[in-house]
Each structure stands twice: as C-alpha cells, then as structure tokens.
Amino acid sequence: MTDGLPMAVAEQGLPSRIRIHEVGARDGLQNEKTVVPTALKAEFIHRLADAGLTTIEATSFVHPKWVPQLADAEELFPALGDISGVALPVLVPNDRGLDRAIALGARRIAVFGSATELFAKANLNRTVDESLAMFAPVVARARAEEIHVRGYLSMCFGDPWEGSVPIDQVVRVAKSLMDLGCDELSLGDTIGVATPGHVRSLLARLNEAGVPTAAVGVHFHDTYGQALSNTLAALQHGVTTVDASAGGLGGCPFAKSATGNLATEDLVWMLTGLGIETGVDLPKLTATSVWMAERLGRPSPSRTVRALSHQE
Numbered sequence: 001m002t003d004g005l006p007m008a009v010a011e012q013g014l015p016s017r018i019r020i021h022e023v024g025a026r027d028g029l030q031n032e033k034t035v036v037p038t039a040l041k042a043e044f045i046h047r048l049a050d051a052g053l054t055t056i057e058a059t060s061f062v063h064p065k066w067v068p069q070l071a072d073a074e075e076l077f078p079a080l081g082d083i084s085g086v087a088l089p090v091l092v093p094n095d096r097g098l099d100r101a102i103a104l105g106a107r108r109i110a111v112f113g114s115a116t117e118l119f120a121k122a123n124l125n126r127t128v129d130e131s132l133a134m135f136a137p138v139v140a141r142a143r144a145e146e147i148h149v150r151g152y153l154s155m156c157f158g159d160p161w162e163g164s165v166p167i168d169q170v171v172r173v174a175k176s177l178m179d180l181g182c183d184e185l186s187l188g189d190t191i192g193v194a195t196p197g198h199v200r201s202l203l204a205r206l207n208e209a210g211v212p213t214a215a216v217g218v219h220f221h222d223t224y225g226q227a228l229s230n231t232l233a234a235l236q237h238g239v240t241t242v243d244a245s246a247g248g249l250g251g252c253p254f255a256k257s258a259t260g261n262l263a264t265e266d267l268v269w270m271l272t273g274l275g276i277e278t279g280v281d282l283p284k285l286t287a288t289s290v291w292m293a294e295r296l297g298r299p300s301p302s303r304t305v306r307a308l309s310h311q312e
Ligand code: HMG
Pocket: 027, 030, 060, 061, 062, 063, 064, 066, 067, 091, 093, 094, 096, 097, 098, 100, 112, 123, 124, 125, 152, 153, 154, 155, 187, 188, 189, 190, 219, 221, 251, 252, 253, 254
C-alpha cells in the first residue's frame, strides 16, 4: 500500500473499467430523519462530481409526503445545472413524477419496481403488476423524449416480510421491466441479504431469460457485510455497473432492516487493488464523506473512510 491506496494486482477475467452509479444523495439521504438543507445536498453532489463520479443519482420526484427528505427536488435539481459531464438520474414512479422531472430538464430517470408484493405495496401502494402498469406510460414517454431509463428491481435476494424470494419470480419482473423498454436494470438487494452464489445464479438466470449482462447493474446494501463479496461475484460474471453510496449512507424508509448501501470508498479501494479504473479520486471522495458525516452528526460506517481518515 502507498499513499492511501492499495497495491494494484490485476486479475484475469475482470472488466478493465467500472461505472459507479453513485446513490448517496438519493438512497443515502432519503433515509435521514432530519431534513438536510437543499444547499448542503447541492454542495454534496458538487463535491461528488469533483471527486470524479460521473453518474450521481440526484433526488426523487416522488410524493413529498412519502419521502419528505426529498421534497425539495424542484429546488435542488436546478442548483446542479452548472455540473457538466455528469449524468444526474432521478427517481420517477409515475406520470406525475415524469412531468416534474421533464419540466426541469432531467435526461435520465429511474422507475423502481419490486420483485415482491409486500414491498410493492409498502413502497408504491400498488401490487407488482399495478406498479408495472404505472411505469409503462412513464417509460414509453421517456423513451419518446430520448430520456435514458433505468429500471430498479428491489428485493431481488430476500424480503423482510416474505422471506426468500424465488429466482423465477425475480426474473419475471426483471424481464417485464426490460420489456417495458428500460435501458438498464439495477438488481436491488434492498435489505443486504444476498451472498455471492445467489448473485451468480440470478445473473445466469437473467441471461437465460434474454437479459444481457451489459444491461445489468448491481445495487447492494451492506447489512450483513456481504456487499463487496457480492460485487466481486457480479464483476466475475461481467457486470460493469455498480451502485454505491459515498460513506455508506443509506437505507430504505419502507423496508425494515435495510441499512446503508455498499460504501463507494470501500468499492473504490477494492477496484483500485484489482487494477480496475473508476475515475474516482479516493482521497477527495473520503474527504467529502467525512465532511458529510460531520454535518449528519455521526461517523461514516465505511471501513475505508474510517481507515483513511484515521478514525479507527
Ligand atoms: P399513492 O398514494 O398511491 O398516490 O402513492 P396516488 O397515485 O393515489 O396519488 C395521490 C396524490 O399524490 C395525488 O394528488 C397525486 O397527484 C399525488 P391529489 O390528486 O390527491 O392532490 N402524486 C404526486 N405528487 C408529486 N409527485 C408525484 C406524485 N404521484 C402522485 N410523483 C406513489 C403512489 C408512487 C406516488 C407513492 O407511493 C410514492 O411516492 N412512493 C415513493 C416511495 C419511494 O420513494 N421509496 C424509496 C425509493 S425505492 C428504494 O429506495 C429502493 C432502491 O434503492 C433499490 C433497492 O435498494 O432495492 C431504488
């Protein structure tokens, strides 16, 4: 190890570059009880861009009563207008959300479905099929406007109420999201229960069903400390899009036992060690997470942030 980075030892069969889909400002902050001022969110996103992240999920155009933390989307999104060369996707559940996103010039959106009925109900007040019906016109209209559409699929590896989730069930909803016209699919381990063999099996089954690995990203929460192992399994399968949250912020207010996402710093540490490019400046990113943790009033759960900032 030198200069706060691991020694790079490349491994055959892994991608040479990974696109990190940074979700700290959305998935991370949506779970904070105290409302973070809009100016602070804007500064956070500017700092993430300055640290080299090129896809930064900015906010959600959902019902403000459902996620009060992101009720300032109309104020926040325009405050990011000076960031260039960075994709700023936003979550959109329905037509009303798409109207709001389009009015502000969003060029990337994400719809968010569930593999399980109980989470679909808790998160969207819909059954799985009703949610897909709600997304259909959103995806069609977005595509007509040449807006890039990500389809999130939650509870791919387990559900806090339903327990195990059959892989067939996950594949069915994943396929439906792709058939609606989503450009990419993000496999959500919303409560962090996945393990590497499970990840490999789901990716293989998706391929068999006609969903190409090139269209798939992985979205691991780190509840049981498995997020990095699961990520490595996905990379070995050929996945090149990995979701992560600066400092390990996160959770989901509608899923009990969901903790923070895979920390971006932990991911960048591993990828750097594997000789995989990310374009991220790890010291700058760590400084941003330390800065944000100070503002949120508690230390970052990321092991890498703690180690690099000498907090343990
Ligand atoms: P609903 O109560 O069924 O809404 O909620 P509705 O369609 O019946 O409409 C009721 C009222 O809400 C109407 O107003 C609508 O106009 C308004 P009224 O006519 O009564 O005056 N409304 C809206 N207002 C503003 N923006 C909108 C909007 N939509 C309706 N977009 C709804 C349905 C989908 C809106 C609600 O359930 C919702 O907002 N859910 C969002 C939940 C959420 O954001 N969850 C967190 C993100 S998912 C996640 O974190 C998982 C992920 O990270 C992956 C993983 O880890 O697995 C992505």
